[in-house]
Amino acid sequence: MAHYAKVLNGTVVQLIVSEKDFIDSGALGDSSHWVEYKRDGSIRGNPARKNQTYDSKKDVFYDNQPFASWTLNETTWKWEAPIDKPTDGKHYRWVEQVYQDDNTKGWDAVE
Numbered sequence: 001m002a003h004y005a006k007v008l009n010g011t012v013v014q015l016i017v018s019e020k021d022f023i024d025s026g027a028l029g030d031s032s033h034w035v036e037y038k039r040d041g042s043i044r045g046n047p048a049r050k051n052q053t054y055d056s057k058k059d060v061f062y063d064n065q066p067f068a069s070w071t072l073n074e075t076t077w078k079w080e081a082p083i084d085k086p087t088d089g090k091h092y093r094w095v096e097q098v099y100q101d102d103n104t105k106g107w108d109a110v111e
Contacts, residue, residue, distance in 0.1 A: 083107065092109055093107070
């Protein structure tokens with residue numbers, strides 16, 4: 001048994017566990033819409049999740065962009081903030097505009 005994601009127009013719409021022969025039989029529709037993935041992310045960048053993006057040209061699953069300023073690291077297939085998160089042990093959340101004098105994007109400490 002293997003894990004498969006049904007992908008329509010580059011978006012994961014369904015996840016199942018199945019035998020490859022069943023996928024190939026056409027019982028679930030066009031078998032070309034089903035893409036195998038591993039739960040540990042060892043193939044195709046990341047494990048598939050519903051509503052996630054699948055890039056067929058790069059053969060990888062990745063999350064949707066969380067914020068407009070974040071960029072996709074095409075080595076790890078994870079989104080990265082333009083500013084590193086502080087490592088001082090406090091809890092932070094990303095805010096696209098921190099309402100300070102300069103209105104810059106950044107990490108905001110959570111009390």
